[in-house]
Amino acid sequence: MNHVSEAQWVAYLADEIPEALKIEYENHLYSCDKCLSVYMEAMEKEETSLDIEGFDIAGPVMDSISRLKGGSVEESWQHRKEKSLRTITRHYLIAAGFTILLMAGGVFQSLTEYVDSVESSSDKKTQSLTEDLIDKTFTWMDTIEKKNKEGFRNE
Incomplete structure (x- = not known):
């Protein structure tokens, strides 16, 4: 060609x-x-x-969509907004209902008691893990040293 x-x-x-x-x-x-x-x-x-700058494509497209659906675009948006608001309200009411049930059942009270007991048990043990390891290491070294001294005396 x-x-x-x-x-x-x-x-x-x-x-x-x-x-x-x-x-x-x-x-x-x-x-x-x-x-x-x-x-x-x-x-x-x-x-x-x-x-291209003077051409608005959104308007004709939205008009075509509204003609296909048989309603106006504003009505469609209003319907979606109302549906979304109802959904949000429904979820809020469900969450509030569960919260009231849990409060009435004493779940939150038992949770606070559990947290208090955990905090009080941690207060009793003031020695940190590092200090505990150091103490055990020194105790172990003392027992080894004591065994070595006894071994030399017996010979």
Whole structure:
């Protein structure tokens, strides 16, 4: 296939050529770097010629959605907001109910008593783990030293 001119690429971008020719152009792009660069230039020129900034796509899309659903977009958003508020309220009420049940059952009271007992047992043991290890090490070394002295006396 011969190289495709920029005018032909512009026609391709404007969708003014037959489908068979489009496929032929696309296949040619895979193998020809020159045509690819010409195509990219044509695409950039077409892009700058369009007034993209003034085009609002959100409005028409939202109108299409509302026509398909049969209602307005504002009603749909209002319905979602109300449903979300009901869900949040339901979850809050469930949590509050469980809290009241746990308080009535004395779960929180027994938890505080358990924490108090754990704290009081830790207060009784004021010696740290390191100090305890040092004491045990010195006791062990003293017993070894005592055994060595007894062993020398017996000889």
